[in-house]
Amino acid sequence: MTPADISRAPSGDGCVCDRDAGRLLDVTAAVARAEALCVAVGGVETVPLAEAAGRIAAAAIATPYPMPxxxxAAMDGYALSSHALTSGSVAGASGxxxxPVTGVAAAGGPAPAADGTRPHAVRILTGxxxxxxxxxxxxxxxxxxxDGRITLRRDPAIxxxxxxxxxxxxxxxxxLAAGTRIDARHIALLAxxxxxxxxxxxxxxxxxxxLGDELVPPGQPLGPGRIHDSNRPMLLALLTGPSTILTDLGAIPDQAAAVRDAIAAAAGRFDLILSTGGASVGDRDHLKPAFVAAGGVIDSWGVAIKPGRPVMLGRIGGSAFLGLPGNPAAAFLxxxxxxxxxxxxLSGQSGGVPPTGHAGHVSGTALTHRPGRTEYLPARPEYLPARTGGIDPAGRPVLRIMGPSSAARLMPLAGATGFAVVDAAAGDIRPGDPVGWLPFSCLSSGLQGARS
Structure with a gap:
């Protein structure tokens, strides 16, 4: 299925893509569609080196002089010359x-002048x-x-x-190439x-x-049928960083007009708007019609992944829009x-881990898989000796599956470092069968960004 198979919905009161609700984009095509909705943000600002970690370089930067x-000197010792070791005034060519030691060269100062009248060494310190x-x-x-002289028995060579x-x-x-996310290595080079x-x-x-009537902020008491909102804190934590300015738009009730108004109010104010919940086809899943009613254009809806099929992509008022499922594990994925x-x-970068993960890993667990959707299971590599079952006979790392690909379960995610990826065309997986490996991304760097 190609991107052209999904119709674009016009701004109006209906969603043309509803007629294709039973047809899902494969994950690679869906990621490509998501990227195509985004245009690199323009403009340049200059920041001090101490504030540059996590930001995206806007231009290539060169070193103005050789490095070093x-x-x-690479270590403490004595500087010598070929002349000193071949002069007739010292021992023979084989040592x-x-x-004599005629001076000291230390880091941070000029080198002492050489004495051209006689063979000699100079005490030299690292750097x-x-x-x-x-x-x-x-x-x-x-x-x-x-007594001011050194004796050596081996020529250290030129x-x-x-x-x-x-x-x-x-x-x-x-x-530093343009488009690079700056980290400590680049800071050192620039410095x-x-x-x-x-x-x-x-x-x-x-x-x-x-989106959801059932959502209650953490710390507030729960009424009947209510749950604490985990998705918004999770997504805000994932997105927090020095290259983002985050705005928390809160929890929106399951009312078509409220969802429409919240989306319309956000349109054009942000480079990317993320929502979670309300993206499926239930009686109170208002996202798609509300998005269109607010003036948005739906690019695609529905991806052949498990968990998290109801993913919506679109644009509104100059903003890219991503609608994620309401279940927390599916939202994380x-x-x-x-x-x-x-x-x-949006940052002008390209590449990244393929959505189907890295090859070269195998499953340590038997898995039941129905062909049709790419499945993502919380996992972690077991880098253990072969005799313990941690590496298969071919030397490939074994992935320990932490739990099922449930859309709602968070505990398996907490013990995982990435997802084992089962190809959409695969059937049941036996221990030792190849699977993809998708490590959790590093966008959340731990450096705090601004939040409004």
Whole structure:
């Protein structure tokens, strides 16, 4: 099934895609559709290096000078020259060599001038600039120092224990590509290259709402048939980061007019709007008609995944829209598959883990699977010796399944580090059969972003 098989719904009082309710997009096509709804956010702002972690680089940045900028010692020892080891005033070409020590080179200062009148060594400390005319460093543990002289029995060879200028990166090398999510490694590169500030993309504006009469905020008492709202806190936690500005739109009651008004009020104010709940086809699932009534265009509805089939994609007022199922495990999976892909595209990034996961893993459990939908089961790799069953005979990691692919169960997720992925075309899975591996995404970096 191709993206063209799903009709686009016009702005009006009906949803053309309802006639295709029994036809589901495969997960790869659905992720591609989600990405296609998003256009990279434009604009540039410059932030201090200390505030750049987690932001997206808006332009390529190069180092203005070689890294490192000069030849220097890689360890504490003594700098030597070929002349010192071949001069007739010291021992023979095979050693041992006895040389006077004429100075000290320490990090942060200029190298001492070489004495061209006689063979000699210079005491040199790690990071110190190599004196002119010297071409090797002997480690201090490889020689003996007595009364201002050193004795060495082995030639350390030209270039030994020297870090050459530009060996990490020549001047002009791009050290940060545009579109890179900046982390501690990039911060170190930028700092050593002397960059005190970084051009980055503006933070993404993201809004989250939950739909459902049954939802009660955590901490408030529950009435009959009511449950605490877990999806909104979960999604806000997943989306919190230095490159997002989050807005909590609250819980919306299961009333068509209330859902329509909440969506209409959010349209155009955010780069991405996420809702959870109300996306199925029950009597109180108002999301689809309310979205169209608010002026939105539904791109697609329904994905061949388990759990979480009722996923809705669309645009409204310049905002991309993602409607996720109401069950928490299904909402979590929907975030990992679709929200992360949409945020990457909005940030000008590409790539990421394929929605069907990495190959090379096998199931440690027998699984019953009916062909038709790609199934995601909470799991974690068991990197154990082969004799314990942790690695199969071919050396592939075994995935320990933490629980069924239930849309509502959270405990299996808490013990998992990703999803085992069973292909839509597969039948029942036996222990040792190949499955995909989709690790939980890293969008939530633990660095707090702003929230309105």
């Amino acid at each position: 900028g000069f030849d220097h 041992p060599w006895v040389l 110190a600039a190599l004196p002119a005319g010297f071409d090797r460093v002997v480690a201090q543990e490889d020689c003996t120092s007595t 270039g030994a224990h020297i870090r050459r200028a530009g060996e990490d990166a020549p001047a002009g090398t791009v050290i 050593i290259a002397g960059h005190a500030a970084v051009p980055v993309l503006p933070r993404l504006r993201v809004a989250v709402m939950t 929907g975030h990992e598959l679709f929200a992360t892909a949409m945020l990457r595209r």
